[in-house]
Amino acid sequence: MKKFLETIKNIWSIEDLRARIITTLGLLLVYRLGSYVVLPGVDSTMLEAANANNSGGGLLDLINIFAGGAFSRASIFALGIMPYISASIVIQLLGMAIPYFQRLQKEGESGRRKINQITRFLTIIITAFQAPGYIASQITTHQGVVPNDGPMWWFSTVLLLITGTMFVMWIGERITEKGIGNGISLLIMIGIVANLPSAFVFEIASRFGIGGVGGPIVLLIEVALLLFVVVLSILLVQGTRRIPVQYAKRIVGNKQYGGVRQYIPLKVNAAGVMPIIFAQAIMFIPLTLAGFGEGGVTSWFVTTFSNPNSFAYNLTFALMIIAFTYFYTAVTVNPNQMADEMKRNGGFVPGIKPGKKTAEFIDNVMSRITLPGSIFLALVAILPAFAMLGGVNQAFAYFYGGTSLLIMVGVILDTLQQIESHLLMRHYDGLMKTGKIKGRSSTGMGMAG
Structure with a gap:
């Protein structure tokens, strides 16, 4: 125990490491708080009651675990970081088959920046396709959850879900750059541990x-x-x-x-x-x-x-x-x-x-x-x-x-x-x-x- 306390003291005494840990914990806290912010126009009480009556199945529960509960709460972070993970996997597979991406992988830092930019654009496209499906299958399918689900509400909700995913991606990148550990992986882990x-x-x-x-x-x-x-x-x-x-x-x-x-x-x-x-x-x-x-x-x-x-x-x-x-x-x-x-x-x-x-x-x-x-x-x-x-x-x-x-x-x-x-x-x-x-x-x- 004495050895452990001494190690904690050493960690806290290093200014750069202390700043990185505090930055990481602060950004993770922002992510967790955002997962409780419900989409505008959604009755959270009715949605909770609908989810209680409908278990949704094992696979939906598994998706909800990765999102840290934001998926079932209809949060602005409901889709979480998974669209970015999907985009990264697609880019990784393209790098195995398409010469252009293979060249980018060999160009060092400049190639990495281009790949990251392409991944971000692909994340927006994937989220834009997933958001309407999520709204239709998990929100509007329940009676009374959305009192007024007109075209304007659909447009603003899809835009919010895309923005939420991009903000979560930004949090992950800031943790990797300014914090400690791999930011994207930490966001997934914190969502899992939260349950x-x-x-x-x-x-x-x-x-x-x-x-x-x-x-x-x-x-x-x-x-x-x-x-x-x-x-x-x-x-x-x-x-x-x-x-x-x-x-x-x-x-x-x-x-x-x-x-x-x-x-x-x-x-x-x-x-x-x-x-x-x-x-x-x-x-x-x-x-x-x-x-x-x-x-x-x-x-x-x-x-x-x-x-x-x-x-x-x-x-x-x-x-x-x-x-x-x-x-x-x-x-x-x-x-x-x-x-x-x-x-x-x-x-x-x-x-x-x-x-x-x-x-x-x-x-x-x-x-x-x-x-x-x-x-x-x-x-x-x-x-x-x-x-x-x-x-x-x-x-x-x-x-x-x-x-x-x-x-x-x-x-x-x-x-x-x-x-x-x-x-x-x-x-x-x-x-x-x-x-x-x-x-x-x-x-x-x-x-x-």
Whole structure:
């Protein structure tokens, strides 16, 4: 405890780090307060009553978790940062296939600014398409929620939702630039964490309240299992396979360069949380099709794949995550480029010929470690369904795995890494006794920033 208090004192004594932390907390507070500002013309009391009578389904609850509750409250931040995430994913995919975006990625800072500008414009377009759909499906569909829903109200509400999303994006960028951690990832995480206290209170009430089942023993077991899953998720995030690389000796003047052994850390989960996001986006399609077709095969398909607890949903979800993990890893990790850079710098893997043989070796290693990594990622993604089957309430079960847990673990570890870097740079002890937190190099579990 004394060590912890001393670390907090060291953090607060660094002026730059203190200013960054205060800026981050202030901007996150603005985001949370904005999530409670209801759109003009919406009767919040009627909307709350309508939401209470209509559970909305598991997928809508999942969307609401990412928005920190703003989605169900019809807030000005109802669409949150997700349109920006969607735009970033689109730009990232375009960078894999279109030469123009590939050139921008190689142009350094100027190319990055152009990509950010394009991403912002694409965010506006995506939000402009999502906003009317959100209004029609979640607000005006309830009687009495909007007393006067004329054309002017529609126009102003769509404009407000677009403005809200752009303001949230601006908050995320300011946190990244002036604060601590990755701003976009922190906004997603704070929205997820905001639901944890109420979900835990509901779980306690279900165990100790009137008609409660299980009592304190079951609650303690649930908390212990949650901590165990968190530890496993940390292992998944930090797990690496180190490939030794030997560099040839070079003598320049009176100095010797190279001749040392270094390591290439290949992450077990190089794709981060992106496979779950891609798979989840596709699993939202049945919810979109819910309004089309009645009865027969269409009705069975929509009913089955709109239920996150069904066997078919979770099996399909897990297989898609495994496939997307291989796809995203193949796109982000380029063995040929790694082999060429090693050869150019006089490095080689012991026992492996430089060049093509090294690329094949790295590719084989990545294929082997990606399989268990993808399977484990799929298991973590479907754990909430098992938790709900075990009697855990739906809100609390979402923290047992899936995108929520992985994003929280990745963002928290990355933020701690940045804080520790500030401490070590000024010759303070790190957050851990060893003075170094190992295994963390990804930013926000691959989330776009």
